[in-house]
Amino acid sequence: MTHMQTTADGTTPLDRVWNTRSQxxxxxxxxxxxxxxxxxxxxxxxCRLRMARLFAxxxxxxxxxxxxxxxxxxxxKIAALSNYDKSPLFSERERVCLGFAEQFALASYAxxxxxxxxxxxxxxxxxxxxxxxALSVIDQFQRAAVAFGATPAAVxxxxxxxxxxxxxx
Amino acid sequence: xxxxPRIPAELARGFTMLGDGSETPAARIxxxxxxxxxxxxxxxxxxxxxxxxxxxxxxRLFNAKVQGCQYCMNARAAGAxxxxxxxxMVEQLRDFERSTLPEKVKAALRITSAVASAPQLVTxxxxxxxxLRFSEQxxxxxxxxxxxTTGSKVAITLGVDPGRExxxxxxxxxxxxxxxxxxxxxxVQAMAxxxxxxxxxxxxxxxxxxx
Numbered sequence: 001m002t003h004m005q006t007t008a009d010g011t012t013p014l015d016r017v018w019n020t021r022s023q024x025x026x027x028x029x030x031x032x033x034x035x036x037x038x039x040x041x042x043x044x045x046x047c048r049l050r051m052a053r054l055f056a057x058x059x060x061x062x063x064x065x066x067x068x069x070x071x072x073x074x075x076x077k078i079a080a081l082s083n084y085d086k087s088p089l090f091s092e093r094e095r096v097c098l099g100f101a102e103q104f105a106l107a108s109y110a111x112x113x114x115x116x117x118x119x120x121x122x123x124x125x126x127x128x129x130x131x132x133x134a135l136s137v138i139d140q141f142q143r144a145a146v147a148f149g150a151t152p153a154a155v156x157x158x159x160x161x162x163x164x165x166x167x168x169x
Numbered sequence: 170x171x172x173x174p175r176i177p178a179e180l181a182r183g184f185t186m187l188g189d190g191s192e193t194p195a196a197r198i199x200x201x202x203x204x205x206x207x208x209x210x211x212x213x214x215x216x217x218x219x220x221x222x223x224x225x226x227x228x229r230l231f232n233a234k235v236q237g238c239q240y241c242m243n244a245r246a247a248g249a250x251x252x253x254x255x256x257x258m259v260e261q262l263r264d265f266e267r268s269t270l271p272e273k274v275k276a277a278l279r280i281t282s283a284v285a286s287a288p289q290l291v292t293x294x295x296x297x298x299x300x301l302r303f304s305e306q307x308x309x310x311x312x313x314x315x316x317x318t319t320g321s322k323v324a325i326t327l328g329v330d331p332g333r334e335x336x337x338x339x340x341x342x343x344x345x346x347x348x349x350x351x352x353x354x355x356x357v358q359a360m361a362x363x364x365x366x367x368x369x370x371x372x373x374x375x376x377x378x379x380x
Contacts, residue, residue, distance in 0.1 A: 003293050006305035020309055023216040024207040031201050038197070056289050108322045109237045116175040116326070125176050126194050129327060133198035136323045144316045146288035147280075148309075 003149030012153035014059055014145055019158075029159040032137040036162075038130035041067035046094055047101035048138050050081050054105055057142040062152035063163040093122040097131065104135045175328035184329040195329070200320050202348045208317040209310075211342040212248045214356035218310040222248040225314065227274045228281045231262045232318035234380075235285045241321050242380045244336040247373055251365050256378040276302045277311050284315040337379045343368040
């Protein structure tokens with residue numbers, strides 16, 4: 001289900017909106033996949049899910065990055081994301097990056113030099129560049145999914161083969 | 170917001186607002202040129218979002234102001250200028266609800282504002298209100314463009330926004346910065362055939378009020 005009245009064909013509700021501009025979606029999702037693949041999978045997945053909670057992106061909350069699971073990211077840590085700044089499950093690197101991801105999602109215009117410098121104490125500059133790009137495409141995907149009012153499906157949206165779907169309770 | 174690089178110069182080198190497909194870190198993170206074309210920038214073309222040029226530009230500039238992108242804020246699309254964009258309109262974008270902007274522009278910016286601030290605010294009621302002025306596909310395209318034009322966050326966060334010095338003028342669709350896709354070339358030819366100015370040599374008399 002989505003908020004939109006005119007939809008194209010597609011396996012998931014979100015697909016049926018994006019496929020009205022299928023070329024745009026194809027190029028965007030290719031950029032999305034390349035961008036998140038350049039970042040540590042556990043780190044990018046934690047940030048993606050934290051942002052998804054902030055935006056209330058039900059589609060994103062229903063997805064799990066396979067590479068993060070393979071790297072050891074477990075559901076108990078995901079469940080603790082709302083308390084990442086205090087939970088012992090998170091490293092300092094993860095806390096700093098999660099804080100930055102929140103700032104990027106909610107008020108990127110207010111990011112100061114000190115905020116960037118703080119992240120670069122835990123991520124070398126080149127990794128930081130790719131981290132910011134990953135946050136951007138995640139941010140865009142989630143804003144679109146929420147704006148379209150898309151609900152989760154039994155399979156990931158088209159082109160998101162790196163993800164599994166989890167059953168949400 | 171920053172136009173002073175927050176990353177080492179050797180990594181910032183070669184950054185452009187549109188990707189050229191090369192493999193430097195800066196090139197990898199740039200927005201793909203084809204994605205920008207498909208967003209209807211600089212003009213609508215085959216397969217792209219299809220939004221009225223004036224509405225399109227207002228959405229782009231609104232988000233440019235929200236994100237604080239100096240380069241984007243100070244660029245003006247030739248198609249939008251010829252569709253009636255004025256600097257008075259541009260000044261009113263941030264406070265659009267109390268402005269004299271056309272109702273169609275306001276309806277679009279309500280969506281853009283919601284997408285940029287909190288996408289949960291894009292409700293069925295908001296979309297139904299937009300549907301009084303736009304087709305369903307146009308409403309979808311407005312959401313997509315509103316999302317796409319948040320992409321300047323990367324450049325701003327990294328401090329590689331080219332700055333107002335690099336824009337502060339009208340940008341013409343025939344300029345090389347937009348690439349050479351056959352779809353864009355056809356759209357530019359069609360625009361010229363309709364008597365509109367597509368290149369700097371055509372000379373639009375328009376003064377950008379630099380922010």
